[in-house]
Amino acid sequence: MHIPDNYLSPSTCAVMTAAAIPAWVHSIKKLKAEMPKDKMVMFGIGAAFSFLGMMFNIPMPGGTTGHAVGGTLIALLLGPEAACIAVTIALLVQALLFGDGGILAFGANCFNMAFVLPYVGYYSYRMFCRMFKADELNAGNKKKIVSAGLASYLGINAAALMAAIEFGIQPLLFTNAAGQPLYCPYGLSVSIPAMMLGHLTIFGLAEVIFTVAIYSFLAAGSSNSFYGEENFSKTSSTGFGSKKAGILLAVLMLATPLGLLAAGTAWGEWDIAEIPTMTEQFSWNSLMPDYTLGNLPEWAAYILSAVVGVSILVIAFRLIGAAMKSKINYD
Amino acid sequence: MTNFPEWMKTEENYKAVSDRDGFVGKSVLSVMGTLRLLRSSKTSYGRLGKAFPAPLKLVICLALILCCSISQNMFVTYSILATVLIHVCLLNSESLKKTVSTALLAAFISALILLPAVFLGSPQSMLTVSTKVFTSVSLIGILASTTEWNRLTSGLAAFHIPGIFIFTLDITLKYIVILGDIALDMLNALKLRSVGINRSKSSSLSGILVVTFLKSRQMADEMYDAMVCRGYGDKE
Numbered sequence: 001m002h003i004p005d006n007y008l009s010p011s012t013c014a015v016m017t018a019a020a021i022p023a024w025v026h027s028i029k030k031l032k033a034e035m036p037k038d039k040m041v042m043f044g045i046g047a048a049f050s051f052l053g054m055m056f057n058i059p060m061p062g063g064t065t066g067h068a069v070g071g072t073l074i075a076l077l078l079g080p081e082a083a084c085i086a087v088t089i090a091l092l093v094q095a096l097l098f099g100d101g102g103i104l105a106f107g108a109n110c111f112n113m114a115f116v117l118p119y120v121g122y123y124s125y126r127m128f129c130r131m132f133k134a135d136e137l138n139a140g141n142k143k144k145i146v147s148a149g150l151a152s153y154l155g156i157n158a159a160a161l162m163a164a165i166e167f168g169i170q171p172l173l174f175t176n177a178a179g180q181p182l183y184c185p186y187g188l189s190v191s192i193p194a195m196m197l198g199h200l201t202i203f204g205l206a207e208v209i210f211t212v213a214i215y216s217f218l219a220a221g222s223s224n225s226f227y228g229e230e231n232f233s234k235t236s237s238t239g240f241g242s243k244k245a246g247i248l249l250a251v252l253m254l255a256t257p258l259g260l261l262a263a264g265t266a267w268g269e270w271d272i273a274e275i276p277t278m279t280e281q282f283s284w285n286s287l288m289p290d291y292t293l294g295n296l297p298e299w300a301a302y303i304l305s306a307v308v309g310v311s312i313l314v315i316a317f318r319l320i321g322a323a324m325k326s327k328i329n330y331d
Numbered sequence: 332m333t334n335f336p337e338w339m340k341t342e343e344n345y346k347a348v349s350d351r352d353g354f355v356g357k358s359v360l361s362v363m364g365t366l367r368l369l370r371s372s373k374t375s376y377g378r379l380g381k382a383f384p385a386p387l388k389l390v391i392c393l394a395l396i397l398c399c400s401i402s403q404n405m406f407v408t409y410s411i412l413a414t415v416l417i418h419v420c421l422l423n424s425e426s427l428k429k430t431v432s433t434a435l436l437a438a439f440i441s442a443l444i445l446l447p448a449v450f451l452g453s454p455q456s457m458l459t460v461s462t463k464v465f466t467s468v469s470l471i472g473i474l475a476s477t478t479e480w481n482r483l484t485s486g487l488a489a490f491h492i493p494g495i496f497i498f499t500l501d502i503t504l505k506y507i508v509i510l511g512d513i514a515l516d517m518l519n520a521l522k523l524r525s526v527g528i529n530r531s532k533s534s535s536l537s538g539i540l541v542v543t544f545l546k547s548r549q550m551a552d553e554m555y556d557a558m559v560c561r562g563y564g565d566k567e
Contacts, residue, residue: 004437006463010400028495041558042551044502048510049547051503055365055511056540057357077544089496089503096483098368099433099471103396171453182403185448185456213537218544304409311416318420318427 001069001163001199002094003109005102007184008166009174016166017107023115024088027081043082047089050074054090058206058213068203068210069113071159072121072152076215083118108166112159121155145216152211153204157196160203164188164195347527354536359518366511368429369480369504385478385486392474396467408463415469422476430472438465480504502554506547514543 008016031043053070075083088110094100101109128147168188171181184191383391399411419430441464445457478486484500517539525532 004441004464005396005467006400006460007441010397028493032495041502041555042548044499045506045510045547045551045554047499047503048506049544051507052362052365052510052514052543053540055358055361056536057354057361058536085496085499089500092500093503093507096471097475097480098365099437099468099475102467103393103471104400181453181456183460185445185451185453190447210537213534214540214544217534217537217541304406304413307413308409308416311413311420314420315416315427315431318424319431 001109001113001160001195001203002091002101003105003112003163003166005104007102007170008105008108009170009183010104012166012170012173012183013102013104013106013108016105016111020107020111020115023084023111023119027084030081031085042078043085044089046074046078046082047086047093050083050086051090051093053210056210058209068207069117069156069159070207070210071113071117072125072148072155072207073211073214075118075122075155076125076148076151076211077218080118080122083122084114087114087118108163112162112166116162117155117159120158121151124154125151145212145219148215149208149212152207156204156207157199160195160199161192164192167191167195350525350528350532352522352525352529352532355518355522355532358536359515359522362511362515362518366508366515369508385482386489388474388478389483389486389490392470395470399463399466399470405459405462408459408466411470412462412466415466415473418473419469422473426472426476430469430476433472434465434468437468438462506550509550510543510547513546514539517542 050070053073054067057067069087071083071087074086078086091101091106091109091114095103095106095109125147128150129144132143132147165188167184167186168191170184171187174182186194395411395414399408402408419427422430438461442457442461445460448454448456474483481501484497484504487497487500488494521532521535521539
């Protein structure tokens with residue numbers, strides 16, 4: 001769900017950053033006011049944990065693996081405000097040091113994954129807890145585990161929907177003189193089903209497995225580790241294999257075909273009949289005129305292509321040279 | 332000769348049945364890759380690193396990415412691409428490999444994503460967007476591989492980002508390495524200690540993450556104590 005640069009227009013990025021700023025300010029203010037000082041250190045370490053959580057591959061039904069964002073889990077462990085800051089920092093590290101997710105799109109990514117995801121996850125968890133009456137002490141942890149699973153599923157899908165909408169409005173708003181889209185070329189009717197199909201199925205499932213597994217393990221093993229629950233009881237749950245969590249997963253798996261009902265055709269699965277432009281407009285000739293360098297003097301284009309060409313050659317040779325060296329590095 | 336017990340004389344012909352433990356291996360690899368990147372950022376700090384102070388580099392990088400994104404004219408993008416490629420040529424081979432592979436992967440994925448658009452009547456999107464993605468990711472790659480991360484975080488201070496944010500960022504980067512080592516040790520232990528089919532392997536994965544989390548809480552407490560011992564007060 002990390003949006004790279006150049007899929008969203010700079011103005012969309014600016015708007016999304018402006019939308020994310022109140023969330024950051026609110027989180028920092030609330031944390032400063034409410035968090036005890038000794039928990040301040042926990043943000044950084046929480047961020048390190050959430051970053052590492054994204055590195056783990058969760059085994060999924062059918063022999064595949066997937067990785068989770070874990071925003072809901074962090075929100076349940078540290079509170080939604082701390083989760084907002086922790087995920088923001090994790091995203092910043094990914095964007096600055098790993099090139100994962102754009103710099104300009106950083107605000108948009110934060111809005112989706114550091115604001116929408118943990119807040120939706122946390123408050124829907126509270127709602128489910130109330131719905132299942134899990135607040136009572138005797139109700140046991142299983143209801144809470146089910147709530148946590150459902151909440152994480154809702155959270156990641158809400159974030160994915162936001163990302164899909166951001167993609168989808170690009171061709172409506174930003175086109176060049178010829179009416180061709182400048183950024184993401186897919187409209188809402190394509191981007192929403194394309195994003196949601198993946199998140200309603202595989203990624204949502206990975207998120208649920210991740211959240212439920214860790215939540216139930218923590219609930220079984222250590223008391224007092226959840227946000228807002230000072231005397232969290234450690235009596236009733238029995239670790240990972242909670243039956244209700246299994247039922248929840250089964251229900252979600254059965255519910256996945258719902259993604260197919262979403263409007264439009266799935267990503268890349270258009271038939272010829274659905275592509276009216278194919279016969280009339282499509283021709284490879286239209287690819288090239290945009291890449292001649294407009295009304296630029298010929299020498300400038302010449303120098304540019306020479307520089308690009310020589311650089312690519314040097315890079316290629318250096319890569320080959322690096323590959324020729326001994327593959328084992330003993331240092 | 333000596334009397335060996337009967338069970339010692341029988342030939343051992345146990346063959347471990349291979350289990351589906353690909354997820355452990357994958358997790359080990361991705362954690363290890365991250366740790367390697369974070370650690371190597373100290374050594375790949377070359378000639379280019381000292382040419383500009385980190386805040387300036389951050390600004391230039393941001394401006395170039397912005398220009399690349401705003402431009403509707405491929406000339407600007409190509410000029411930036413040329414500059415970027417020259418810089419990439421000057422990197423040492425380790426960072427060159429890292430930068431080029433990351434950028435190529437990003438460009439390839441976006442080309443794949445944008446392939447249907449070619450048939451939907453906007454064929455230029457694929458090339459423009461992929462080129463721009465390649466350029467932006469290479470820029471970040473150059474920035475990351477020529478700047479030590481502590482300089483990068485102090486560079487952020489020049490933009491008046493709140494102190495608590497930078498403090499948190501610094502702790503995060505430090506503890507990714509520390510917690511990553513802990514998680515890696517446990518993942519390796521899990522891989523080494525289970526032979527054949529072991530059904531509880533996948534639930535052990537959540538155990539590893541939980542222990543990492545509990546460790547992180549404990550470390551946070553210890554770090555706070557250490558800060559208090561060194562005179563950290565309630566005042567900012």
